[in-house]
Amino acid sequence: MSATYRELRERAFTANMEIPRRGLAIYTFGNVSAFDRDRGVLAIKPSGVPYDRLSADDMIVVDLEGKVVEGRLRPSSDTRTHIVLYASFRGLGGVVHTHSTYATGWAQTGTPIPIYGTTHADHLAEDVPCTEVMRPDAVEGDYETETGKQIIECFRDRNPLHTPMVLVAGHGPFAWGEDAEKAVYNAAVLEEIARMAFITRTIHPGAARLPDALVRKHFDRKHGKKAYYGQK
Amino acid sequence: MSATYRELRERAFTANMEIPRRGLAIYTFGNVSAFDRDRGVLAIKPSGVPYDRLSADDMIVVDLEGKVVEGRLRPSSDTRTHIVLYASFRGLGGVVHTHSTYATGWAQTGTPIPIYGTTHADHLAEDVPCTEVMRPDAVEGDYETETGKQIIECFRDRNPLHTPMVLVAGHGPFAWGEDAEKAVYNAAVLEEIARMAFITRTIHPGAARLPDALVRKHFDRKHGKKAYYGQK
Amino acid sequence: MSATYRELRERAFTANMEIPRRGLAIYTFGNVSAFDRDRGVLAIKPSGVPYDRLSADDMIVVDLEGKVVEGRLRPSSDTRTHIVLYASFRGLGGVVHTHSTYATGWAQTGTPIPIYGTTHADHLAEDVPCTEVMRPDAVEGDYETETGKQIIECFRDRNPLHTPMVLVAGHGPFAWGEDAEKAVYNAAVLEEIARMAFITRTIHPGAARLPDALVRKHFDRKHGKKAYYGQK
């Protein structure tokens, strides 16, 4: 392993290890990548390797064509989806795909997660979007690239930095952020939002969405120009 | 850090660390304050700092005007809600706000948690109350103070020492107690009550409330003049 | 502490510590007693003491009149319910009361847990029974003794050794066994049965009970004259 990508591999590794630590996946489910936009490369988890056998040296460095730049193992089978997201969405430094239980449960219904409360509005100002179910001809094509395209299509009128997560219908969640650590944070928040929404929906199937004024207030409190949450 | 507020900061810190230990919040969600009524100051968690990086020295000491008396960091964005509660409710020594999963799931329905059983009645003698959804003009004002006012409004005909918890509609739970430790205890009990009520409601949507005689008996067994639970 | 009841206190203590270990209660909820039928005394948890501060020396030894024979603290407020069960049911060596989440969720519906599967039938050959809701006049009397009487009433035509658990309507579960360890085992099994039945009921509200032949087979495989489960 060269020293060139050491820091990038370390970042990807640390973020991947958060997946089991946060209970977001079992066995080999899920993968995180860290992106170096200047060099045009990402470091990503190898395919099918369980978290408890993973090391930073196992991370694979791949360019935006999908070519392996460094690494002994085969990269995650979802690598091309990550690439589409980095190529299409500006400002992304990390992408995460998991099969976390509640977010996947919602993705399997093929419907967005309604914005029921402020936990949700603290992180995005709309329902968690859900893509269309992939058409058979797209499935037969370059499947992982098509998955990325579906997400892009779903975000045609959305700002991916304001809505840093999506459900792929019948599949599961993707989340992203300015770096890999933030991307995993968003994936964990999505799982918690999905759990709360499941509870709300089960208690009261007709529960109302949070009024717009409250959505705006909570989102801006953390993300707006006059944000006053946190230490900066 | 001066020695003046050391004990108050320690108390606030210990109570804040109970939040992740009891599984009541992830990341930075949730905050606890400890109140020194004689000095008119509270110690509270800093805004946006994760529990695993928190120390007692990070606690912020704030007066009832919201002015920072001691501390390097910015206090929790919910500080003004805590202040309203201390200023309005007598006998409070601690206040907790969490986004615990089941209590938040109920808060998102905008309805009280029905008093279905004795676990609930051991701690309060009525449904867990739920505030109104905040009106847009209040949201646009001093939001965190307005949140406090909504709770006060909801408790106009209630004794906050007998009902030490509330759901803020579309948001999440607040709980309190004679000290910060007791406040976190009430927050944890609320989450458990919310979980049990979710189960009861899902099994049998028309489940009946606990009869008044049983509510009274259980509440008085622990809190009445002839209480005989515990060691005092 | 005398040596006379050391072994009994130890047994009660060990069984009580299984309550938090098995996730059957938070804080001070729940209590276990161990019975010495020859001496006519039971050792039970003190009232309101959290599990993480409990020691074997804290156990209280009480006779069947409810008189404290040995111990510095006040016994569990549910002691008289335990006494009624030991006095009325032959062969009991341990009694447990918890507020475990799913069993309590069912108790709050006031209905028995249907015998949906073999996990259930391995332990009892009928629905988990549920008492009537206590009438107001009984509540006003000796409440804990009345709770015991309700259970006895519910078991008028039942064999408590074949059905070692019950739901007290609006309250929570009691379980028992030939010794305190077995009683806690039955309480943990009840919680698991309650969880499975919650899932079955939610997926398919009209799910059928297990046919009688299968109920009989599973129960007898473990408990019948020709039992062939286990090592004896």
Added chain:
Amino acid sequence: MSATYRELRERAFTANMEIPRRGLAIYTFGNVSAFDRDRGVLAIKPSGVPYDRLSADDMIVVDLEGKVVEGRLRPSSDTRTHIVLYASFRGLGGVVHTHSTYATGWAQTGTPIPIYGTTHADHLAEDVPCTEVMRPDAVEGDYETETGKQIIECFRDRNPLHTPMVLVAGHGPFAWGEDAEKAVYNAAVLEEIARMAFITRTIHPGAARLPDALVRKHFDRKHGKKAYYGQK
């Protein structure tokens, strides 16, 4: 203990210990066997021994007639079901039976688990099948052998290597694989699939199955001739 079956016993023991580690069963529920097809023997968990008291030397070696070849204890009461599966399904090296909570919850409804998403399709290309409820005359016969026969009957038109799991109606799941480790993996995946399907069904009772093209794609990505998942 002879050295002859040491490796087989070790393999069975390691796989059995995964059951509590993965949260698939409490107490003595569940059992795993490892099969040595050349010698025609399997090593299996002893009946009724809790996992925390289990050692590799406790494993029982049994032949396909059910005769104990080596071991001091009585083998799992489910041994004959394991034997039927090894005798009927080619290529099996491990069999697992658990009472894992969500899979059992589904088994108790007597219905298959619909293939709602790609987590499911990554492992099998159809609903998780569910046997018929056993008829009374079969129950009265050699019960454990009959359980095996029911599974065989259910797989008359199925490939057990492509669908490595089943629900026994009113009872619980069985899973298998090319070795004991893979069998436990499949049992854990089944529990996770069952959990996700519970959530999907509860949110939206009419949720659609995953379209065939996606089912095929995901299954073949991992198991087809052109599989490209993992490191081989």
